[in-house]
Amino acid sequence: MIGKTVLITGATGGIGRATALALAAKGARLILTARNPQKGQSVLEEVRRAAGMDMPQTAEPERLQAANREPVLLLADLSLLDQVRQLAEAVTALAPRLDVLINNAGVWPARRIQTPDGLETQFAVNYLAGFLLTRLLQKPLAQAQGRVISVSSSFHYFGRIHFDDLQLTRGYTYSKAYSQSKLAQVMFTRQLAKRWGGLGITAHSLHPGVVKTGLFDGLPWMYRLFRPFYLSPAKGAATSVYLASSQDEVLSGKGSGGFFIRQKTAGPSKAALNDAHGEQLWRVSSQLCGLDETGE
Ligand SMILES: NC(=O)c1ccc[n+]([C@@H]2O[C@H](COP(=O)([O-])OP(=O)(O)OC[C@H]3O[C@@H](n4cnc5c(N)ncnc54)[C@H](OP(=O)(O)O)[C@@H]3O)[C@@H](O)[C@H]2O)c1
Numbered sequence: 595m596i597g598k599t600v601l602i603t604g605a606t607g608g609i610g611r612a613t614a615l616a617l618a619a620k621g622a623r624l625i626l627t628a629r630n631p632q633k634g635q636s637v638l639e640e641v642r643r644a645a646g647m648d649m650p651q652t653a654e655p656e657r658l659q660a661a662n663r664e665p666v667l668l669l670a671d672l673s674l675l676d677q678v679r680q681l682a683e684a685v686t687a688l689a690p691r692l693d694v695l696i697n698n699a700g701v702w703p704a705r706r707i708q709t710p711d712g713l714e715t716q717f718a719v720n721y722l723a724g725f726l727l728t729r730l731l732q733k734p735l736a737q738a739q740g741r742v743i744s745v746s747s748s749f750h751y752f753g754r755i756h757f758d759d760l761q762l763t764r765g766y767t768y769s770k771a772y773s774q775s776k777l778a779q780v781m782f783t784r785q786l787a788k789r790w791g792g793l794g795i796t797a798h799s800l801h802p803g804v805v806k807t808g809l810f811d812g813l814p815w816m817y818r819l820f821r822p823f824y825l826s827p828a829k830g831a832a833t834s835v836y837l838a839s840s841q842d843e844v845l846s847g848k849g850s851g852g853f854f855i856r857q858k859t860a861g862p863s864k865a866a867l868n869d870a871h872g873e874q875l876w877r878v879s880s881q882l883c884g885l886d887e888t889g890e
Pocket residue numbers: 603604605606607608609610628629630633670671672673698699700701719720745746747748801802803804805806807808809810
């Protein structure tokens with residue numbers, strides 16, 4: 595990954611942090627996002643150590659020294675569309691070529707929380723922030739013939755897109771909101787592959803496994819009951835790292851748009867394969883973000 599720039603959202607904990615550490619160790623230059631400056635700063639230090647940047651310069655091979663690998667931290671609350679827009683501007687200024695974008699940040703609150711933009715929080719953070727960020731970063735991604743990776747979930751198999759009430763103002767349950775948001779990521783990935791393939795940009799989504807992270811902290815106790823048996827964050831990051839760094843043929847060209855579990859392609863849900871719904875979701879999401887609907 596030497597010479598490649600990777601943007602990871604939600605890098606302050608769990609899978610995002612582990613992904614950052616693994617890609618730093620592979621030599622990538624990282625741009626990390628956080629909403630909490632202290633947590634962000636502490637991950638930034640860890641990333642510098644994982645990249646071997648705390649060692650004397652002379653200890654590094656020449657190739658590593660030559661590459662600009664200084665990690666950067668950008669602050670943004672991804673539940674707010676304006677902050678996503680500002681984040682995209684800052685990234686574009688820092689990285690005219692963006693090799694990999696990992697839309698990783700996610701939340702799973704038990705109760706319905708409405709954002710100041712009038713969106714349901716899981717829809718906003720887990721899906722729409724990634725949609726908007728990706729759309730606004732089309733140019734730097736195209737410059738690098740880059741990859742867009744969306745950390746979805748096997749929970750998408752239980753989801754459907756509630757086009758008549760996307761923000762789930764009626765009959766909210768935390769599972770319904772989570773599975774809708776995770777399905778939206780898989781559908782978005784398929785649309786991206788179709789619409790941006792001509793620019794050389796590829797897109798993949800994934801399920802990381804059931805991983806010991808903070809994601810379940812706001813949920814009822816039974817979600818934490820089996821926590822000791824969940825995967826470590828490093829293991830949970832393996833598929834994101836694979837999709838970001840592997841040269842496997844399956845990731846390029848016609849393989850774009852795929853859903854991955856344990857570093858292998860897996861069939862997405864029937865709902866995810868409904869391309870008419872995928873297009874409808876792209877249109878509605880564009881409207882919510884104030885973007886043009888074609889976006890090719
Ligand atoms: N853990 C699992 O078993 C599992 C399974 C399937 C899919 N996933 C997916 O994996 C991804 C990573 O989750 P995780 O398990 O690593 O959970 P996590 O430890 O809670 O990490 C979530 C990350 O997202 C950030 N984030 C949350 N809300 C944000 C906001 N409004 N603005 C900016 N950043 C925000 C968090 O920041 P803070 O540190 O400030 O909270 C944190 O960095 C999520 O998309 C999740 O749905 C996880």
